[in-house]
Amino acid sequence: MSAALLRVEDVVAGYGRPVVGPVSLDIAPGEVVGLWGANGCGKSTLLNAIAERADLLAGRILRRPGLVIAYQEQTPVRLPSMPVTGRELLRFAGASMQDMPAAIHAVSGRRIDRLSGGQYQLLCVWAAIAGRADLILLDEPTNNLDPEREALLLEMLDPSRLTRRDASSAQTVSDRGVLLVSHERRFLEDACSRVVAIA
Amino acid sequence: MSAIDLVLDPLFRLPLITGLAIALVLPLIGALLLLRDEWLAALGLAHLATASALLGLAFGLPAVLGAPLGALAGGAFKSVAGARGNLAYGFMILFGWSALFLIAANTSLGATLGHALVDGQLYFAGALELIAALALAGLAGAALPRLMPRLLRARFFPHDERANRLPAHRWHLSFDLLTALAMAIGTATVGLMGAFALVLVPAWIAFRIAPGWTWTLVICALTGVGGFLLAYLAALALDQPFGPVLVAVLIALAAAVETGRGLIGRTRLKRPPQVR
Numbered sequence: 001m002s003a004a005l006l007r008v009e010d011v012v013a014g015y016g017r018p019v020v021g022p023v024s025l026d027i028a029p030g031e032v033v034g035l036w037g038a039n040g041c042g043k044s045t046l047l048n049a050i051a052e053r054a055d056l057l058a059g060r061i062l063r064r065p066g067l068v069i070a071y072q073e074q075t076p077v078r079l080p081s082m083p084v085t086g087r088e089l090l091r092f093a094g095a096s097m098q099d100m101p102a103a104i105h106a107v108s109g110r111r112i113d114r115l116s117g118g119q120y121q122l123l124c125v126w127a128a129i130a131g132r133a134d135l136i137l138l139d140e141p142t143n144n145l146d147p148e149r150e151a152l153l154l155e156m157l158d159p160s161r162l163t164r165r166d167a168s169s170a171q172t173v174s175d176r177g178v179l180l181v182s183h184e185r186r187f188l189e190d191a192c193s194r195v196v197a198i199a
Numbered sequence: 200m201s202a203i204d205l206v207l208d209p210l211f212r213l214p215l216i217t218g219l220a221i222a223l224v225l226p227l228i229g230a231l232l233l234l235r236d237e238w239l240a241a242l243g244l245a246h247l248a249t250a251s252a253l254l255g256l257a258f259g260l261p262a263v264l265g266a267p268l269g270a271l272a273g274g275a276f277k278s279v280a281g282a283r284g285n286l287a288y289g290f291m292i293l294f295g296w297s298a299l300f301l302i303a304a305n306t307s308l309g310a311t312l313g314h315a316l317v318d319g320q321l322y323f324a325g326a327l328e329l330i331a332a333l334a335l336a337g338l339a340g341a342a343l344p345r346l347m348p349r350l351l352r353a354r355f356f357p358h359d360e361r362a363n364r365l366p367a368h369r370w371h372l373s374f375d376l377l378t379a380l381a382m383a384i385g386t387a388t389v390g391l392m393g394a395f396a397l398v399l400v401p402a403w404i405a406f407r408i409a410p411g412w413t414w415t416l417v418i419c420a421l422t423g424v425g426g427f428l429l430a431y432l433a434a435l436a437l438d439q440p441f442g443p444v445l446v447a448v449l450i451a452l453a454a455a456v457e458t459g460r461g462l463i464g465r466t467r468l469k470r471p472p473q474v475r
Contacts, residue, residue, distance in 0.1 A: 050362075070362075071356070072356075076355075077354065079354075082234075083409040083410075083412060084351070085410070087411075092355065111411065124355075
């Protein structure tokens with residue numbers, strides 16, 4: 001499968017019965033690929049099939065060997081009481097705080113159950129982006145975000161953040177990718193290097 | 200003889216050290232159970248432990264050895280069957296309770312010994328109970344630092360394990376078995392409700408006031424050990440059964456913390472805005 005992180009070939013996915021497909025797409029290192037479509041067209045189901053949470057009814061999904069996936073669902077887990085700070089959450093997620101946007105850094109010392117929905121959403125997206133994952137799956141990450149935070153999310157999805165420092169040299173290599181689901185076409189066009197429409 | 204003299208009496212040293220080890224470990228496990236929304240499972244496991252301890256006693260096995268058999272079986276079943284949620288734990292409690300009193304009624308031990316296990320028989324703790332409690336503390340000390348980051352990650356990012364085909368059942372089963380063992384040894388020493396209170400109340404207090412996870416663990420440990428020492432002294436001084444006194448002390452601590460929070464909240468609301 002050449003250098004692609006993930007290859008989706010004629011995939012039909014669903015929960016017992018087909019919800020989406022057939023769909024084909026590749027995600028190459030350094031790419032931010034958007035999945036666009038109307039509500040209910042099966043964008044999240046395709047993401048779930050990649051994360052092995054939905055049934056793969058036809059076709060195949062090929063992963064680069066050793067691929068590590070971070071999956072951020074539409075609504076992050078929110079418990080009634082969560083005595084965990086943002087910093088601790090990032091540590092558990094194996095995410096770095098280096099180059100973290102100031103707006104997230106400012107609230108990272110607080111308990112996560114005392115953050116607003118938008119602050120928590122951004123923190124969880126950062127946990128996925130700044131972690132060890134090679135492929136980051138984001139399902140409707142603009143949920144709960146006001147226009148200001150949506151701009152911050154755009155900044156976080158900048159392809160420069162997908163680079164990693166090569167262990168053998170000081171050079172940075174772009175070896176990670178993002179697959180992003182949203183029903184907001186404009187956001188996808190701003191954030192993604194490529195948008196795939198799901199019928 | 201004063202309560203302090205009694206505590207320092209060599210006869211009471213073993214129960215004191217045994218109880219301290221239990222009071223340190225159970226609240227830490229309780230913090231994870233509360234975060235996983237599985238605190239009711241502790242009560243189910245405690246009932247199973249009590250029933251199997253009683254059954255073990257009928258066959259001449261010490262309670263501290265008999266109790267883990269039922270609890271570990273329950274913990275393994277819970278993990279393998281994926282039995283989660285209040286409904287599953289409710290059935291576990293009912294099964295354990297029914298088995299406990301049926302065994303008590305149909306063996307020579309009678310209901311008295313069953314009640315002794317429910318109330319706790321800390322003052323009868325000997326070398327075997329001490330070894331079990333210290334072994335539990337050692338096991339928890341070795342396992343929890345490894346399990347905790349994985350369990351917290353699984354709680355907040357539940358789909359990453361499956362997406363990355365990780366052998367998640369290993370750490371979930373390990374934690375279930377550690378919980379079962381802790382509840383069994385706890386039940387056999389501080390009693391069924393005492394062990395359950397040590398799991399639930401310190402963690403509940405910590406979740407209310409801790410500024411983060413590290414502090415949650417610190418507050419759990421301090422509340423568990425502090426509550427245990429207070430109860431130990433009070434039960435000796437007032438000549439009361441230990442288990443109910445421990446539960447009462449922990450509930451009083453919880454009430455004090457909640458009252459303190461309420462007062463602080465009211466003071467903040469009443470304070471007039473500062474004019475600069």
